[in-house]
Amino acid sequence: MLLRYRSSLFSAIGALFILWTLLRNHGKIVSHVVEQYKGTVATETVKGSGLEQVPTIQIIDPLVVEVPRPQEDFFQAPPKVPIGPPALIKPTIVSSRVTIHLSIQNLEATITGTSSSGFSTSTATSIIQDEFVKENAILGQEPSAGQxxxxxxxxxxxxxxxxxxxxxxxxxxxxxxxxxxxxxxxxxxxxxxxxxxxxxxxxxxxxxxxxxxxxxxxxxxxxxxxxxxxxxxxxxxxxxxxxxxxxxxxxxxxxxxxxxxxxxxxxxxxxxxxxxxxxxxxxxxxQWDDINWGSLQTQCVEKNTNRYLASEISHPFNEEIMIPAQNASLAWNNSKAKESNSKKRVLGTIVSRKQNEEDPKDYFVQAHLAKAAKAAIDSKQPFKPRTAIMLRSYSGKKWNDNDQQNVRSLITELALKSGGEYEVFLLVHIRNSTIAIENDADYIEALQKNVPKEFHDIAVLWNEAYVQGFYPLIPKKVTNVHQSQWLPVQIFALDYPQFDFYWNWEMDTRYTGNHYDLLERLINFGMDQPRKYLWERNE
Known part of the structure; x- marks a missing residue:
């Protein structure tokens, strides 16, 4: 047994030694082989019907590049041959076969083609997409379009x-x-x-x-x-x-x-x-650009405020961010007032954060929970809970018609038709972390670039740098949107504590039926579930 193991060990050592020798001398071995075959042309011949010799296969030397010797530096280099398309050598007909030889005349052409292959693929894809958009637009003008x-x-x-x-x-x-x-x-x-x-x-x-x-x-x-x-x-x-x-x-x-x-x-x-x-x-x-969905939702809640549990403590910044309720669905005549009002509302989260030192959010949350606990005792006529729907969007998203129609249907069916039981927001991830969204001007610029005008007042912007400021002890490598998707939701809940529930909703979600009907049935299903392991199943 021991002898067998020793022989195996010796064999392995011998194989490693041979491999090491080959690797060490591979340059010499390759050079020797190259010198043997460089410049040679091998031709295999067969006899035809007339006993003449017919070439069948011609091997063209592929080694056309030679490393210059030091003494060759004294001679002027020949002019470069212009890069042209690959030359196709005429086929040689042998018996019933055709052999085609492709000769690359310039090595730089090969290098350039290889390095630009990725770019060419990307360009080709872009061209195809552009052609599709053009063809689709042309078809949309046909009388039969939409049938x-x-x-x-x-x-x-x-x-x-x-x-x-x-x-x-x-x-x-x-x-x-x-x-x-x-x-x-x-x-x-x-x-x-x-x-x-x-x-x-x-x-x-x-x-x-x-x-x-x-x-x-x-x-x-x-x-x-x-x-x-x-x-x-x-x-x-x-x-x-x-x-x-x-x-x-x-x-x-x-x-x-x-x-x-x-x-x-x-x-x-x-x-x-x-x-x-x-x-x-x-x-x-x-005119959808003239619609203010944020103001429409605010008006709706104000009309139905006696149905919901509202904090008795008024927010000091409410007057700063609210938009006038009248004529919210009509075009505003005063463009300056429109821009000012829009800016005040979209900066609502920023304003609330600046008020932290004077009026801590914890105080509002505690007051809200205290009143909720008191109201829960009245089981006969409870207040209706409110739910925030956060649609997860991102910077650079190309909004199509169906995206906008879907968001309009969510707002209308969930928030407006129900009298404010739900409120819809866009939680927009700004992928560029160098943008200081705490700055009003940067916030407005990012908003206008990445969100359709009609949804400006329901958008809440965030980026990874902003999240890291809230969670400084969490390693930066895990505060990205994929591993820590829930962190901006928690920040949103701090900025908007008036809601009882928060839904994390993907933008590409589609439901054929009525959204209110779907969510209410999901709620009823959840309420029918046993308490045991409920939190675990919610994860």
Whole structure:
């Protein structure tokens, strides 16, 4: 046994010695081989039918670069040959085969091509993207642009099959859509506000709020579903008691929020169902840049303030950051006042931080919690809790129409239609940590560059340097957005302590149905869960 191990050890040592020798003398070995074959041309010949010799394979010497010797420095170097395309040597036909020789005439051409390959790939990708944008814009000008193709709505199954609770939120309306044989249904999943049942469980009175275009309408849905959507691939409709027998069309779902400005014309009851219109019914177009979503949400909360638990201690900076409530959804005539008011509001978080020494936030939080505990005793008519929705955005994001329509729908359905139960914010990550967002001018500049104008007043900016200032003991290498995504949320909660719950919401999240209906069902699901391991499951 020992002898066998020794022989293996000796073999390994011998192999290592041979490898070391080869590595040490590899230069000499390569030079020797090169000298043997440099400048040679080997040709293999075969005899053809006429007994003549025909060359079949020609090996061209690839070693065209020679290291200059010292004495060659005394001679003037020959002029460089201009870089040209690779020369293609004529093919040599041998029997039934074709051999093509590619000769690179200039070594610099090879080096340049290799070093620029990455740049060329990037440029090609950019060109393709630009071409797509141009083609898409051209197609958008066609008369058929935006038309609905296919017969999905005409082939739905299960139409009219709804549970009693689901049927209670659907209302028939006297409107036909040109792309469907059945009438759409008005979808209203909100509570019956101000009813006796509602008042027995809630404090205060519900006051309806206006949206971007005035009174808020409900979205429309169609009864039934596509046969291929019988069951979801992940998740469960029944677990959250969501009506799985509804079909939402893009125009009836997002038409209120700017999708093609509702180009599909509605047809009166007296017209034939499914009649195609030859012209587009374009309603009064909303100038979205003139909409102030922050002010609309503020007005809504003020109208319904008796429903919520508000701190008895007034914030000293409220007068500094609020925008006048009147005509919030209309264009402002005074551009200077508009800029000033916008700046005051978007700097609300900065103003509140500057007040820390005079009026610590902890004092407000403690007062809020104390009043909440006192109000919790009144279980018959509790105050309605408020929830902040933080949409995670970032600098450099290219906002498309669907992004803006989605944010408008979130604000309208969650905050305005509910009377202020929710409030929507944009939590914008400024990737450049050298920007001092504590500085008013830098904050405003970053805001205008990275957030659409209509959302300026709901945006809260942050960067990693700002977070590190709040958490100096945490290593900088882990305070990035990927490893410490929750840190800016905690800072947000300190700046806005008036909320009871905070939702961390991704910008690319999409929900086909009504957002209020979804979140309320998620809340009910959470309340039905056992207390044991609840915190762990929430992680």
């Amino acid at each position: 609905i193709y296919g017969n999905t709505l005409n082939g739905v199954v299960g139409a009219g099959s709804h549970t009693e609770s689901h049927l209670s939120v659907l209302n028939e309306i006297d409107v036909w859509k040109s792309y469907s044989r059945s009438k759409p249904l008005e979808y209203n999943p909100y509570p019956d506000y101000n009813s006796e049942v509602w008042k027995s469980k809630n404090k205060g009175d519900y006051v309806p709020c206006d949206g971007a275009g005035g009174p808020i309408k409900n979205i429309l849905a169609f009864s039934g579903h596509s046969k291929v959507f019988e069951e979801p691939q992940m998740g469960s409709f029944s677990l959250f008691d969501i009506d799985s027998n509804l079909c939402f069309e893009r125009e009836t779902r997002l038409g209120l929020y700017g999708y093609a400005e509702s180009f599909v014309e509605s047809i009166s009851t007296g017209s034939l169902a499914g009649t195609t219109q030859n012209k587009r019914d374009v309603p009064t177009r909303i």
